[in-house]
Amino acid sequence: xxxxxxxxxxxxxxxxxxxxxxxxxxxxxxxxxxxxxxxxxxxxxxxxxxxxxxxxxxxxxxxxxxxxxxxxxxxxxxxxxxxxxxxxxxxxxxxxxxxxxxxxxxxxxxxxxxxxxxxxxxxxxxxxxxxxxxxxxxxxxxxxxxxxxxxxxxxxxxxxxxxxxxxxxxxxxxxxxxxxxxxxxxxxxxxxxxxxxxxxxxxxxxxxxxxxxxxxxxxxxxxxxxxxxxxxxxxxxxxxxxxxxxxxxxxxxxxxx
Amino acid sequence: xxxxxxxxxxxxxxxxxxxxxxxxxxxxxxxxxxxxxxxxxxxxxxxxxxxxxxxxxxxxxxxxxxxxxxxxxxxxxxxxxxxxxxxxxxxxxxxxxxxxxxxxxxxxxxxxxxxxxxxxxxxxxxxxxxxxxxxxxxxxxxxxxxxxxxxxxxxxxxxxxxxxxxxxxxxxxxxxxxxxxxxxxxxxxxxxxxxxxxxxxxxxxxxxxxxxxxxxxxxxxxxxxxxxxxxxxxxxxxxxxxxxxxxxxxxxxxxxxxxxxxxxxxxxxxxxxxxxxxxxxxxxxxxxxxxxxxxxxxxxxxxxxxxxxxxxxxxxxxxxxxxxxxxxxxxxxxxxxxxxxxxxxxxxxxxxxxxxxxxxxxxxxxxxxxxxxxxxxxxxxxxxxxxxxxxxxxxxxxxxxxxxx
Numbered sequence: 001x002x003x004x005x006x007x008x009x010x011x012x013x014x015x016x017x018x019x020x021x022x023x024x025x026x027x028x029x030x031x032x033x034x035x036x037x038x039x040x041x042x043x044x045x046x047x048x049x050x051x052x053x054x055x056x057x058x059x060x061x062x063x064x065x066x067x068x069x070x071x072x073x074x075x076x077x078x079x080x081x082x083x084x085x086x087x088x089x090x091x092x093x094x095x096x097x098x099x100x101x102x103x104x105x106x107x108x109x110x111x112x113x114x115x116x117x118x119x120x121x122x123x124x125x126x127x128x129x130x131x132x133x134x135x136x137x138x139x140x141x142x143x144x145x146x147x148x149x150x151x152x153x154x155x156x157x158x159x160x161x162x163x164x165x166x167x168x169x170x171x172x173x174x175x176x177x178x179x180x181x182x183x184x185x186x187x188x189x190x191x192x193x194x195x196x197x198x199x200x201x202x203x204x205x206x207x208x209x210x211x212x213x214x215x216x217x218x219x220x221x222x223x224x225x226x227x228x229x230x231x232x233x234x235x236x237x238x239x240x241x242x243x244x245x246x247x248x249x250x251x252x253x254x255x256x257x
Numbered sequence: 258x259x260x261x262x263x264x265x266x267x268x269x270x271x272x273x274x275x276x277x278x279x280x281x282x283x284x285x286x287x288x289x290x291x292x293x294x295x296x297x298x299x300x301x302x303x304x305x306x307x308x309x310x311x312x313x314x315x316x317x318x319x320x321x322x323x324x325x326x327x328x329x330x331x332x333x334x335x336x337x338x339x340x341x342x343x344x345x346x347x348x349x350x351x352x353x354x355x356x357x358x359x360x361x362x363x364x365x366x367x368x369x370x371x372x373x374x375x376x377x378x379x380x381x382x383x384x385x386x387x388x389x390x391x392x393x394x395x396x397x398x399x400x401x402x403x404x405x406x407x408x409x410x411x412x413x414x415x416x417x418x419x420x421x422x423x424x425x426x427x428x429x430x431x432x433x434x435x436x437x438x439x440x441x442x443x444x445x446x447x448x449x450x451x452x453x454x455x456x457x458x459x460x461x462x463x464x465x466x467x468x469x470x471x472x473x474x475x476x477x478x479x480x481x482x483x484x485x486x487x488x489x490x491x492x493x494x495x496x497x498x499x500x501x502x503x504x505x506x507x508x509x510x511x512x513x514x515x516x517x518x519x520x521x522x523x524x525x526x527x528x529x530x531x532x533x534x535x536x537x538x539x540x541x542x543x544x545x546x547x548x549x550x551x552x553x554x555x556x557x558x559x560x561x562x563x564x565x566x567x568x569x570x571x572x573x574x575x576x577x578x579x580x581x582x583x584x585x586x587x588x589x590x591x592x593x594x595x596x597x598x599x600x601x602x603x604x605x606x607x608x609x610x611x612x613x614x615x616x617x618x619x620x621x622x623x624x625x626x627x628x629x630x631x632x633x634x635x636x637x638x639x640x641x642x643x644x645x646x647x648x649x650x651x652x653x654x655x656x657x658x659x660x661x662x
Contacts, residue, residue: 158377163442
């Protein structure tokens with residue numbers, strides 16, 4: 001066995017070990033909480049030394065019926081986690097319309113019936129993301145597991161992705177920043193957006209917004225795993241994609257709209 | 258027709274240096290403005306997370322479109338065999354290069370990270386129309402330079418028709434790429450239309466010729482070189498044709514949108530809104546930028562007049578900038594339709610007309626790019642033989658000896 005094969009073999013053993021431990025932990029958790037009760041679906045993230053796999057497709061299922069009009073918990077949690085908005089002392093010069101917003105609450109009202117609802121809007125992590133298509137340098141990219149994010153090292157700040165995004169999910173950093181999270185680098189002159197808390201997902205944790213939502217309106221999970229809660233609910237309950245007419249195959253789905 | 262003699266301009270007059278000095282000052286202000294915006298960040302501009310492309314893009318896209326159009330006079334001669342335009346080919350190629358350099362300078366200096374230009378040149382995503390454009394723009398500079406070489410070098414002259422043909426095809430592709438920057442944007446109501454590519458090509462004919470005429474007239478008048486009314490008349494009518502064709506494309510574009518109910522809101526916003534965009538569209542583009550120059554180019558009292566052709570050209574340039582503003586800024590000002598038919602609101606300007614107030618540095622940068630293009634052309638005609646000694650009727654009118662027009 002050459003060193004490379006040995007490494008691969010070791011990695012495979014690591015994977016088996018992690019699966020076993022992960023499964024065991026989930027089992028123990030479920031036993032503690034009671035049968036059939038899960039706080040989250042078990043996220044089986046990749047080990048750090050392996051590339052992400054397209055067998056996984058991360059996504060959200062957002063139930064707008066549970067999303068309260070005046071609640072901003074998901075936004076605040078994202079700000080704190082990723083160091084923007086109220087989670088950062090930066091962006092003091094920028095006007096409100098220049099400040100970054102990775103996630104926002106949108107109120108939607110039907111003009112004919114006056115019915116209104118509130119929902120969180122963020123990067124929809126499209127399978128066919130227009131931002132990735134238009135990016136000249138490839139800075140705007142989609143990981144194999146469906147997470148769409150920006151490589152801040154090669155973003156030239158042309159803002160074409162912002163023109164192309166149907167969801168206005170992206171922000172441009174309009175000034176120098178000093179207080180950044182080491183896992184969520186930001187920089188003047190580059191574009192940024194929700195990255196599904198990729199640093200947490202890679203550690204088997206769930207995104208900050210989903211964790212912060214007390215109403216459990218935001219469910220995170222692997223859309224490709226038929227046994228995950230998100231996949232089971234999507235299979236049994238109706239859900240929609242925003243601007244589904246664009247056929248972008250979104251990673252974020254909504255209920256109640 | 259006699260063979261054309263080309264000669265450098267003397268360029269020693271006070272007028273020449275004053276104008277060059279003024280342009281240098283404007284270029285310096287543009288560079289200063291760019292430094293100010295990059296040093297502080299874009300918060301000092303009128304741009305924001307809704308209007309992400311502002312005044313610099315209005316100028317940059319206008320200049321890039323005009324650049325490909327400026328080459329048109331040369332193409333008329335080499336590709337379409339209109340020999341009357343042959344003496345103008347060198348100036349046509351020169352302006353194509355300088356206008357493109359001016360436009361690209363503005364575009365690059367407005368990037369969030371202009372220091373990463375080398376990244377843009379070394380990392381390519383070939384699905385991006387922007388990436389294609391980087392190749393198309395650089396290729397254009399090389400091809401037009403080669404085309405100019407075939408025109409100006411006796412040894413290479415036999416290849417000039419072929420080079421002209423390649424340059425013509427390349428410039429059509431280039432403007433297709435520029436129009437498609439907007440045409441390919443599916444997310445926005447004001448864009449997402451295949452007609453935008455050909456519309457930009459026709460715009461380029463008009464904008465490019467207008468700038469070409471201004472430079473030609475200024476160059477000839479200020480150096481006292483003869484310019485016959487035969488060529489002025491032809492160029493004036495050609496400008497009219499391009500303006501009419503541009504207007505036709507704009508009408509078809511909006512008519513098509515007006516037919517589809519889903520586009521009614523955005524069309525109402527652009528065409529009949531109580532906003533700067535509707536004003537710029539009707540007064541800036543349609544009335545002053547199209548109908549007025551059309552009248553000047555085709556009605557008898559204004560014909561074959563350098564003064565009127567200059568007026569028409571200035572109007573076409575003003576109208577073109579107005580149209581770019583309407584397309585680029587207006588298209589972003591109209592809110593994205595997240596939930597078609599529904600009313601939306603948020604902390605991120607959802608559902609509202611996005612505000613934009615162009616800032617002084619943005620405008621200075623745009624004007625700086627324009628000035629750079631003109632200054633480069635001014636220097637070039639002084640050091641190389643771009644301008645003919647004479648464009649009198651005897652030089653340009655193929656029927657001159659037979660019948661005086």
